[in-house]
Amino acid sequence: MCDFISKNKELFNQLDFFINSAQNDKDALMNTLLYAQNIFGYLPKDVQIYIGDKLNVSYSEIDYLVNFYHYFTTELKGKYKINVCLGSACSKNGSSKILSELENLIGIKSGQTTPDMKFSLESSRCVGACRKPPIITINGKVYDNISIEDIPLILENCK
Structure with a gap:
């Protein structure tokens, strides 16, 4: 996970800023997942774990949401x-x-x-x-x- 974060440091900084600004939002998790997919282009496991750590949400809950909603993808898509x-x-x-x-x-x-x-x-x-x-x-x-x-x-x- 550290390698993925170091390769995408700027994107993780953007994600941190978003998470910090939405901390008290009742929809913080869904909004953060949407934002993360927008900036990364997909939601790989490393990003899901990172979001879970930041929002104090289990990976299994995040993985469930990502796989439940058709909009989310765990694989990088084409242009x-x-x-x-x-x-x-x-x-x-x-x-x-x-x-x-x-x-x-x-x-x-x-x-x-x-x-x-x-x-x-x-x-x-x-x-x-x-x-x-x-x-x-x-x-x-x-x-x-x-x-x-x-x-x-x-x-x-x-x-």
Whole structure:
């Protein structure tokens, strides 16, 4: 853990400042986890343990929260986080074909990140934007009514 902290000293200093300013906040743990993921890009075990020590919360409680909420990740993700909706409306409109095409073009399977850390590909049951399926999101930006023909241009715009 000390090696990870020493390599990321500036980020841990930012985290300390945030924790110290939110100490009396009843939502300090969730807010700290959100903040930490924002600055580190993910929540590795070392960061979880560090937060637990600072907030006097057990690692098991933090690990439970991190694994319970879909938003949190314990693995570093790519610069472009692509999420394909596989909910019922999107599935009826070909989202599984969209996912397959993305896997072929990017060269990874859902749940993976490219070795160059450019893309992460995920799928979910619903992204909550069912207006014009199928839907994908890239870094939170919604792309609706997607066709397989749209995918190369969308990926090209991720440069």
